[in-house]
Each structure stands twice: as structure tokens, then as C-alpha cells.
Amino acid sequence: xxxxxxxxxxxxxAIPVGRYQTKQTDEFQxxxxxxxxxxxxxxxxxxxxxxxxxxxxVVAQPRPYTRQQYFSTFMASYLKLPCSGxxxxxxxxxxxxxLAFDKxxxxxxxxxxxVALALAINMETAVxxxxxxxxxxxxxxxxxxxxxxGFTPISWYALDMMRYMHEHKVTRADIASVAxxxxxxxxxxxxxxxxxxxxxxEVLSQRPIVEPLGLYEVPPRGDGAACxxxxxxxxxxxxxxxxxxxRSRAFFHEGAHQINDIPTxxxxxxxxxxxxxxxxxxxxxxxxDIDVAELYAPCTIVEVLASEAAGLVARGxxxxxxxxxxxxxxxxxxxxxxxxxxxxxxxxxxxPLYNVIELADQLRGRGGERQVANAELALLMNELGNYNxxxxxxxxxxx
Amino acid sequence: xxxxxxxxxxxxxxxxxxxQFTEPFWRGLSTGDFRTTRCNSCRRLSFPPKPICPHxxxxxxxxxxxxxxxxxxxxxxxxxxxxxxxxxxxxxxxxVDLDCGIRVACPLHGPSADWQCDMxxxxxxxxxxxxxxxxxxxx
Numbered sequence: 259x260x261x262x263x264x265x266x267x268x269x270x271x272a273i274p275v276g277r278y279q280t281k282q283t284d285e286f287q288x289x290x291x292x293x294x295x296x297x298x299x300x301x302x303x304x305x306x307x308x309x310x311x312x313x314x315x316v317v318a319q320p321r322p323y324t325r326q327q328y329f330s331t332f333m334a335s336y337l338k339l340p341c342s343g344x345x346x347x348x349x350x351x352x353x354x355x356x357l358a359f360d361k362x363x364x365x366x367x368x369x370x371x372x373v374a375l376a377l378a379i380n381m382e383t384a385v386x387x388x389x390x391x392x393x394x395x396x397x398x399x400x401x402x403x404x405x406x407x408g409f410t411p412i413s414w415y416a417l418d419m420m421r422y423m424h425e426h427k428v429t430r431a432d433i434a435s436v437a438x439x440x441x442x443x444x445x446x447x448x449x450x451x452x453x454x455x456x457x458x459x460e461v462l463s464q465r466p467i468v469e470p471l472g473l474y475e476v477p478p479r480g481d482g483a484a485c486x487x488x489x490x491x492x493x494x495x496x497x498x499x500x501x502x503x504x505r506s507r508a509f510f511h512e513g514a515h516q517i518n519d520i521p522t523x524x525x526x527x528x529x530x531x532x533x534x535x536x537x538x539x540x541x542x543x544x545x546x547d548i549d550v551a552e553l554y555a556p557c558t559i560v561e562v563l564a565s566e567a568a569g570l571v572a573r574g575x576x577x578x579x580x581x582x583x584x585x586x587x588x589x590x591x592x593x594x595x596x597x598x599x600x601x602x603x604x605x606x607x608x609x610p611l612y613n614v615i616e617l618a619d620q621l622r623g624r625g626g627e628r629q630v631a632n633a634e635l636a637l638l639m640n641e642l643g644n645y646n647x648x649x650x651x652x653x654x655x656x657x
Numbered sequence: 658x659x660x661x662x663x664x665x666x667x668x669x670x671x672x673x674x675x676x677q678f679t680e681p682f683w684r685g686l687s688t689g690d691f692r693t694t695r696c697n698s699c700r701r702l703s704f705p706p707k708p709i710c711p712h713x714x715x716x717x718x719x720x721x722x723x724x725x726x727x728x729x730x731x732x733x734x735x736x737x738x739x740x741x742x743x744x745x746x747x748x749x750x751x752x753v754d755l756d757c758g759i760r761v762a763c764p765l766h767g768p769s770a771d772w773q774c775d776m777x778x779x780x781x782x783x784x785x786x787x788x789x790x791x792x793x794x795x796x
Binding site: 386387388389391392394395399400401402403404405406407408409410413416417418419420421424465466467468469470516517518519520521524 | 671703
């Protein structure tokens with residue numbers, strides 16, 4: 259890959275993941291642009307960048323429940339921010355906010371702007387799960403050949419988990435230790451949706467959602483909003499404060515959307531494996547050089563599969579690594595120090611920016627009680643499970 | 658090989674759309690014939706049936722009936738589903754690797770409460786009041 263110039267993360271802001279979306283009958287409504295505009299101001303203050311250097315805005319397309327449409331040009335107007343780089347919305351399954359980050363990096367790398375904004379807002383909690391799934395069921399497999407069976411997006415992770423337990427002789431309880439470990443992390447994260455400690459027994463006794471996964475092993479529904487300020491590394495350096503360099507970036511899609519008519523090893527997450535290897539190679543690093551990792555792992559099993567595919571832990575050992583503390587704060591390779599998607603929360607069209615923010619906090623030494631000591635190199639992997647795509651960024655501290 | 662046709666006394670919850678091209682698949686399914694397309698050039702099968710070959714991008718394909726025995730690659734039982742499936746909850750779905758080398762995903766039907774990865778299964782036709790769906794059942 260030819261690198262034109264390097265990009266850096268210089269500012270971040272987000273609201274704690276939670277319930278913000280109002281019902282139509284509520285007297286006062288919460289509107290997306292008011293929340294997001296404040297985050298832009300906060301993230302720009304954090305970055306110390308000049309407003310005049312911002313010439314590109316990339317917005318993760320909001321959920322269909324967001325009333326305001328053409329959200330990117332609307333935000334540019336709301337912020338009175340003329341742009342010569344790009345003003346656009348992006349959409350790509352769970353990668354949506356990762357694409358906002360990636361396209362913001364592109365704008366900087368291509369020299370179209372010194373500073374780019376990546377924005378995301380996901381509002382959905384006033385819509386019931388069963389109604390929300392009327393839309394999300396159409397996102398599984400082929401809408402005519404698979405959706406009539408009633409698949410839901412997380413049912414695919416349950417299918418992965420059944421297979422994983424069968425092949426590796428690992429129990430549900432082993433894998434559930436990921437949820438317990440990540441809740442301990444979330445307790446230390448002010449942005450997390452759920453911070454009360456939970457025991458393994460509590461996790462295992464929740465009602466089933468998609469067997470073998472119960473309520474605490476799947477993502478809670480949540481609203482969230484985030485802004486990440488990206489700049490050229492030269493500009494970042496000129497500000498004279500700590501920043502986060504983007505060392506490398508890789509993407510892979512297997513050309514298969516959930517169900518492949520050619521039988522493959524579904525739990526190998528080949529796209530994640532290929533993209534992480536490419537990102538390690540481009541950065542000239544190895545998995546064992548990574549100090550901290552944030553994954554797009556909606557369910558406990560996904561953290562297991564993704565951490566194995568990324569080479570952070572050995573194949574078949576991901577659950578044991580969570581159980582033994584190897585992937586916990588203080589362990590060999592802390593994973594999901596934010597609390598992960600089950601506890602930090604999963605406002606899905608914003609989730610990848612929350613992952614960027616966690617790593618930016620870690621690499622700028624702002625992790626507070628959950629700071630990974632001497633964190634220098636981080637893995638950001640947003641991957642799509644059985645949609646068979648993965649986007650990986652390797653980030654590095656610059657102080 | 659013919660599929661067992663199992664009557665179901667209600668309409669499909671989320672009926673598939675039928676195109677001029679896929680009509681032979683759904684018509685075949687309703688009479689117990691599970692068909693898909695095979696490329697006239699590279700001779701590879703595809704599922705769902707496609708009017709082109711996704712493997713070699715040849716534009717001519719032919720219909721072919723498949724044997725319906727296979728094994729269950731994985732399964733789950735869904736307890737929280739879309740509103741339209743509420744009266745079916747909980748319901749089981751699975752991924753089946755057919756002996757002919759094709760992988761499908763479908764509802765699981767039958768008395769077996771004890772689905773197991775790698776167990777032998779066969780495809781069946783669920784004959785709903787408004788049309789067919791394919792499903793898997795213990796062999």
C-alpha cells in the first residue's frame with residue numbers, strides 16, 4: 259500500500275451510551291442534531307484544531323427512525339461549516355461508523371483537508387425490539403430465501419456459538435466469562451451503559467434470547483452519539499499535544515453475505531484474519547506487539563472468535579483467555595477495556611466510533627482507572643461476523 | 658429424490674417474492690422437488706438459484722433437482738424474534754450442509770427438541786396455506 263501521508267486522531271467526544279430517544283407523545287423531544295452539535299464543539303476543543311482547517315465531514319447514516327434526513331449537509335448547515343473536501347453520509351452494516359472514521363482518514367490522507375470530522379448518532383430505544391427486528395430481519399441472508407425462516411441478526415452469532423462449542427468442546431459458561439470480564443471493565447468507564455458488576459451465575463440465569471445465548475450475552479439496545487476529529491499527522495504534531503497516529507488500515511470482504519452456498523469454516527472469521535494480517539504487515543508489527551484491542555463484538559462468542567482471528571489468542575482458547583484474565587485489564591492482552599458491546603453498549607451505527615474513542619483514551623493516557631499501563635499500540639477491529647467483512651486500523655500513541 | 662410434504666395450517670409469516678426466474682424453484686418445492694441452478698459452462702451448482710453463474714460469470718444455467726440428505730452444521734432456537742413471528746416463538750433454525758455440496762439455511766421442523774451439530778437431517782417441504790417453504794427435519 260502506498261501511503262500518501264499519515265492521519266491521526268486528535269480529538270474525541272461522546273455521550274454515555276443509554277436511552278435518549280423520546281416517544282412521539284413525550285412533551286419534549288430529543289433531536290439528534292442538538293446532541294451531535296455539542297459533541298462537535300467538545301471534540302474540537304479537545305483537539306485544539308482550528309475550525310478553519312475542517313473541510314470534510316463524514317457522517318454515519320442515522321437509523322431510519324431519525325426524522326431529519328440528508329443529515330450530513332444538514333449538520334454542515336447547523337454548524338455553519340462550508341467544506342471543500344466532502345460532506346457525506348456513509349452506510350455499511352455494522353461497519354457504518356467505522357466507514358465514517360475510515361473516510362475521514364481518506365480525506366486527510368488524500369490531502370483534501372487538514373482536519374476531518376467523523377460523526378455518528380444512533381437513536382432506536384423508543385422502538386420496541388420486536389418492531390426493530392421487523393427491519394433487521396431483512397438484513398439477514400437473502401430476503402426471499404432466508405428471511406422467511408425468521409432469522410434475526412444475532413441468531414447468526416448463536417449459530418456460530420453452537421458450532422464453536424461443538425468443535426472446541428467449550429461450554430456456554432466458559433464463553434459467558436467474556437460478559438463478566440467486560441462488565442468489570444465497564445464499571446470503570448463513564449461512557450458505559452451498564453456498570454453494575456455481574457457474576458457468572460447471573461449471566462447464565464438470564465432468559466434465553468437465541469440459544470445458547472441469554473440476555474447478558476447479547477448486546478443491550480442503546481442510543482449513542484460520538485464525534486472523532488481526524489487530522490494529518492503533520493498538523494497533529496504542530497499542535498504540540500499527545501495524539502494517536504493511524505499506523506495502518508486494512509479491509510477484506512469474502513464475497514459472501516452470511517450464508518455461503520459453498521460450505522466454509524463459519525467460525526474462522528476469515529475476513530477478520532486476512533484484514534488483521536494485512537494491517538499488521540503494513541504497520542510492521544506482530545499480534546504480540548499489541549497492548550490493547552477494541553473489537554466490534556456484539557455477543558460474547560464474537561469476542562472469542564474475533565480475538566482468535568486477529569491472532570491475539572490461539573484458536574479455541576478465546577473463552578479460556580477471558581476466564582483466566584489473560585484478556586482482562588491487567589492481563590497479557592486487555593480486550594474490550596471499554597466494557598465491550600454487551601456492557602459499554604451497542605448503539606450500532608455509532609459503536610465503531612466509541613471503539614475509536616476508547617483506544618484514543620488509552621493511547622493518550624486518559625483511561626483513568628481502566629488505563630492499560632504504557633499502552634503504545636492498539637488494534638481497532640470492526641468486523642461483521644458472518645457478513646464476512648472486516649476493517650482494521652492499527653493505532654499508535656504519539657506523545 | 659422427493660421431499661416429504663408437511664402441511665402447515667397457516668400462511669407463511671414472511672412470504673418470499675417469486676420472480677419469473679425463481680418460479681420453477683417454488684413450483685418444484687410445492688411438489689416436493691428441491692431444485693437449483695447449475696452452470697452450463699463450469700458445471701458448478703449455486704444456491705439460491707441464480708440466472709447467471711456467480712462462479713465463472715457465464716450467462717447460461719440449467720435447473721437441476723438435488724438430493725436432500727445432509728447434516729446439520731449448526732442450529733439455534735430463537736426466543737426473541739420479529740413481531741410477525743411472535744406466535745411461533747420459540748422456533749428453531751439451522752444451517753444444513755447437503756451431501757451434494759451445497760449449504761442452506763432454513764427452519765428446523767420436527768419433534769426433535771435435541772438438535773445436535775453434525776446430526777443427519779433431510780430437507781422437507783412445509784406446505785403452508787399460501788405456498789411452500791423448505792425446512793430441515795431429522796433424517
